[in-house]
Amino acid sequence: EDQVTQSPEALRLQEGESSSLNCSYTVSGLRGLFWYRQDPGKGPEFLFTLYSAGEEKEKERLKATLTKKESFLHITAPKPEDSATYLCAVQSAQGGSEKLVFGKGTKLTVNP
Amino acid sequence: ETGVTQSPTHLIKTRGQQVTLRCSSQSGHNTVSWYQQALGQGPQFIFQYYREEENGRGNFPPRFSGLQFPNYSSELNVNALELDDSALYLCASSRDRVSYEQYFGPGTRLTVT
Numbered sequence: 475e476d477q478v479t480q481s482p483e484a485l486r487l488q489e490g491e492s493s494s495l496n497c498s499y500t501v502s503g504l505r506g507l508f509w510y511r512q513d514p515g516k517g518p519e520f521l522f523t524l525y526s527a528g529e530e531k532e533k534e535r536l537k538a539t540l541t542k543k544e545s546f547l548h549i550t551a552p553k554p555e556d557s558a559t560y561l562c563a564v565q566s567a568q569g570g571s572e573k574l575v576f577g578k579g580t581k582l583t584v585n586p
Numbered sequence: 587e588t589g590v591t592q593s594p595t596h597l598i599k600t601r602g603q604q605v606t607l608r609c610s611s612q613s614g615h616n617t618v619s620w621y622q623q624a625l626g627q628g629p630q631f632i633f634q635y636y637r638e639e640e641n642g643r644g645n646f647p648p649r650f651s652g653l654q655f656p657n658y659s660s661e662l663n664v665n666a667l668e669l670d671d672s673a674l675y676l677c678a679s680s681r682d683r684v685s686y687e688q689y690f691g692p693g694t695r696l697t698v699t
Contacts, residue, residue, distance in 0.1 A: 478628075508687075508688075510690075515674070515693075516693065517590075517592075517676050517690035517691050517692045517693045518629070518676070518690045520687060520688070520689055520690075523687055561628055561629075563628070563629075572617065572619070572634060572642070572680065572688070573619065573631040573634060573642055573644065574619075574621075574629070574678075574688060575631070576621075576628030576629050576630070577628050578626070578627055578628045579628055
């Protein structure tokens with residue numbers, strides 16, 4: 475069964491204090507690994523897709539990397555507006571449907 | 587380009603009742619997936635529709651059912667509501683079955699009392 479584990483569950487940073495969020499996964503044939511940002515009471519907002527080990531993608535202060543067993547979301551010099559829950563999800567090649575299997579998320583709080 | 591929209595925003599129902607949630611997919615997308623997100627949890631896959639047919643289902647009982655219409659909008663129906671059905675229901679659309687990027691709507695918050 476496909477599984478995604480995110481750590482830490484919660485992270486508090488001071489503005490400008492860089493850090494990383496971890497997503498470890500087990501999946502039968504990885505089609506893609508996805509990062510989403512979710513604000514309270516809202517739908518997840520798409521950030522990145524990573525398809526193969528060694529791949530990296532960047533967007534503003536965020537950089538996502540992928541290995542064969544985990545992905546990292548690096549946040550450089552975060553600002554208070556980066557506060558949100560960050561969700562990781564994997565898509566398996568099995569089954570034929572394009573379902574996403576999500577982790578529970580990391581709740582990030584950036585203090586000014 | 588219009589994003590994914592969902593209605594209603596919030597809904598309060600009584601245990602045993604039935605509910606219908608609606609989703610309009612993003613322009614150009616023909617695949618819709620539904621997810622249930624309990625408080626403090628990640629979204630869980632309910633089912634997916636591709637060109638009006640169910641294309642995969644998660645571990646949800648048959649009282650969760652759906653439809654997709656010719657314009658690719660979709661409905662999620664839940665019968666015999668239980669207290670544990672209280673959650674945020676999310677709809678996501680993608681360009682087609684083999685497109686991996688799913689874009690989510692704002693969700694419908696369902697409360698069952």
